[in-house]
Amino acid sequence: MANKTKNPKSARAKQDVRTRLVLNFPGFEQTDSLAQLGRLRYGAELTGKLWGYELAQGDLQHDECSHHTVAEFTANAANWSTQTRLVQFRWNDIVHAYEKSGFPGGFLKNMLKYFAFFTDGTVKRYRKASKRYWGFTIFPVLLALIFAALTWTALWFAAAPVWLYFIVIPLMTLLLCKWPGDYLYVPLTIADWGFARDMVHQENQEIEHRFEEFSRTLVEEIKASAHDEIIIVGHSFGSLWAVSALSKALTQEPELLKNKKIRFIALGSSMLKIALAPAAKFMRDHWQKVMSEPNLFWHEVQTKDDLIAFYKCDPFKTLKIKAPETQYAITKIRFSKGMAKKRYRSMRKSFYRTHRQYILYYDKRVDFDYMMRLFGPFDTKDLAIGKTLSEHIDQSGMLV
Numbered sequence: 397m398a399n400k401t402k403n404p405k406s407a408r409a410k411q412d413v414r415t416r417l418v419l420n421f422p423g424f425e426q427t428d429s430l431a432q433l434g435r436l437r438y439g440a441e442l443t444g445k446l447w448g449y450e451l452a453q454g455d456l457q458h459d460e461c462s463h464h465t466v467a468e469f470t471a472n473a474a475n476w477s478t479q480t481r482l483v484q485f486r487w488n489d490i491v492h493a494y495e496k497s498g499f500p501g502g503f504l505k506n507m508l509k510y511f512a513f514f515t516d517g518t519v520k521r522y523r524k525a526s527k528r529y530w531g532f533t534i535f536p537v538l539l540a541l542i543f544a545a546l547t548w549t550a551l552w553f554a555a556a557p558v559w560l561y562f563i564v565i566p567l568m569t570l571l572l573c574k575w576p577g578d579y580l581y582v583p584l585t586i587a588d589w590g591f592a593r594d595m596v597h598q599e600n601q602e603i604e605h606r607f608e609e610f611s612r613t614l615v616e617e618i619k620a621s622a623h624d625e626i627i628i629v630g631h632s633f634g635s636l637w638a639v640s641a642l643s644k645a646l647t648q649e650p651e652l653l654k655n656k657k658i659r660f661i662a663l664g665s666s667m668l669k670i671a672l673a674p675a676a677k678f679m680r681d682h683w684q685k686v687m688s689e690p691n692l693f694w695h696e697v698q699t700k701d702d703l704i705a706f707y708k709c710d711p712f713k714t715l716k717i718k719a720p721e722t723q724y725a726i727t728k729i730r731f732s733k734g735m736a737k738k739r740y741r742s743m744r745k746s747f748y749r750t751h752r753q754y755i756l757y758y759d760k761r762v763d764f765d766y767m768m769r770l771f772g773p774f775d776t777k778d779l780a781i782g783k784t785l786s787e788h789i790d791q792s793g794m795l796v
Contacts, residue, residue, distance in 0.1 A: 409788035409795040411476045412775040417623040418482045419614060421641075423632030423666070423751075424588050426495065429465035429486035430458060436482070436770075439757035440469070443767035446760070447785070448793015449473040451771065463487065463606065464613055471771040473793040478773055483617055487606055487637065494587040499574055503583060506590030510536065513589065513673065521672040525714050526706040529668075532747070536573075536585055543572040581748055592666075595636065596673045610641035615649050618656065627769065627776055628660045631755050632704070635665040636679065643682035646689070658692040659776040661769065663754035664705040665696065671715055680715055687712070687719040694724035695780040697754065697764065701731045701744070704751040725780040727764060734758030734765070761786055 422432055433456075440451050454468035469480045497506065513519050513533070523530040547568040551561055573582045594600040618626060630638040638660070646652055671679045686692065698707050710726060712719045731750070732740050736759040743749050758765055763784045769776050773795065774783060790796045 409774075411478075411773040411795060412778065413624045413773055414478060415623040415625075416478060416480045416770070417617060417621045417626045418480055418629060418770050419485070419617060419627070419638070420482060420629045421485050421610075421631070421634030421638040422487075422755075423634050423664075424491055424591065425752075426488045426492050428488050429463075429484040432486070433465060433467050433482070433484050436484075436755070436767075437467075437469070439755075440471075440767045440771055442757045443765060443771075444471065446758070447473075447765070447768060447772070447789055448791065449476075449771070462613075463489075463609060469771060473773075473789075473795075475794050476773040478771055480771055481623070482770070483613070485610060485613070485634075485637065490591070490600075490602055490606065491587075493602075494591045495584060497587065497590070499583065500570055502590075503570075503573070503586060506586045506593075509593035510586055510589035512593055516674055518673045522668075525668055525672065526709045528700075528703055529706050529709075532703045536582055539577070539580065539582060540569055540573060543569045546572075581746075584748070591633075592669055595670055596676045596679075598678070607637070607640050607644060610637060611644035611648065614641050614645040615652060618645070618652055619649070621656065625657050625659060625775060628658065629663065629755075629770075630660070630665060631663045632751060633666045633669075635662045635667050636670055639667065639686050640679065640682045643685045646685060653689050653691045656691055657775075658689070659780075660686075660692060660694045661776065662694065662696045663766070664698070664702050664751055665711070666705070668706050668709070668711055668714065671711075680717070683715070684717050687717055687723065690723075692723070693777045693780070694719070695776065696724065696726040697729060698726065699729045699731055699754075701753070702751050703747045727780060729762075729764045734760050734762035736760075 427435070437451065437453060444451050449471045452470045452472065454470065457466040464483055464485045467482050467484070469482060471478045471480070494506070497503070519530065519533055522533050544565050547565045548561065551564060556564070577583060595603060598604060628638050628642065630636070667683065670676050671683060687694065696711065698705060700707055708728070711717070712724065731743070731753050735743070739759060743753060755766060757767060763779070763786055765785060768785055769779060772785070774785070774788070779785065788795060
């Protein structure tokens with residue numbers, strides 16, 4: 397008798413995850429943890445309308461003295477239900493300090509830190525790793541040159557004496573970096589680079605203290621977890637906070653991840669922004685320590701839409717970090733596939749809004765939906781390596 401092979405599509409999809417712990421690290425923005433959670437909940441509720449679940453929020457734990465907020469969520473669908481404990485970390489106060497460091501004093505101070513990435517060879521490494529990110533890196537320089545050229549042209553038409561050029565061009569270039577530079581995100585971008593340089597050289601003690609605090613929180617949450625899955629999310633600079641905090645947590649508790657199912661989602665990661673700097677060996681060591689954990693799976697999500705990330709780059713091969721290819725996946729997505737045309741076009745007007753889209757909702761069903769990874773019924777690793785949401789959840793939200 398011939399062997400009968402069961403058609404996998406005829407079997408009802410299995411709910412892999414009923415309880416989940418999410419440890420969420422945001423990027424470089426001033427939004428606090430309560431507002432971040434509000435934005436997340438709004439996006440998850442809209443996502444529920446697409447995928448057929450209803451989201452309910454339970455307990456909320458917020459302490460102004462700590463730098464994280466905890467919220468409990470339940471996603472209920474026709475034949476599945478998932479409980480998510482979400483720990484939202486915050487470092488918006490540190491971001492605020494860099495963005496409000498003053499003009500022109502703070503701006504010039506951060507500008508010098510920005511140029512240090514050119515002089516130590518880091519920008520050259522960026523170009524080798526990702527030409528798109530290199531383009532983003534030199535954007536402030538190109539803009540300053542345009543401002544200087546416009547000023548020079550105005551002086552030339554005015555037949556100004558040569559000595560005046562040496563005074564007016566630097567002064568007007570600086571003023572134009574503030575306005576209209578504000579509308580082109582020049583001060584924000586330079587503040588971001590100032591923060592990055594301080595992280596490279598470990599010069600800001602507030603950053604170092606926050607790493608320690610975050611690592612203690614990770615130890616507490618992971619040790620107490622009995623969830624089916626633990627997801628660590630790092631958006632942009634959040635990946636750096638998450639990796640460093642987890643590495644320090646593992647130093648305190650070497651067996652922390654034993655018997656745990658750990659998934660790391662890196663969204664538009666800025667890991668290479670720091671790790672490619674020659675002086676940032678500590679960050680490369682942190683990353684290697686994290687990737688040496690056999691229970692951790694890393695999912696790198698990249699998009700051509702985003703200029704503020706290392707598109708088409710394998711960060712592990714770039715840094716020669718030892719990690720078996722079965723321990724990580726790199727997924728390239730296009731935001732346009734999941735967004736309404738009008739919303740997509742509006743987003744594309746700002747590269748910072750585009751960079752934030754990784755952690756927002758989509759208008760259409762797409763298999764790379766972020767909210768479905770936080771609140772859905774499937775193992776994040778399975779989704780990263782090929783399992784599709786659309787094949788296993790029907791229009792009413794039922795597992796099929």
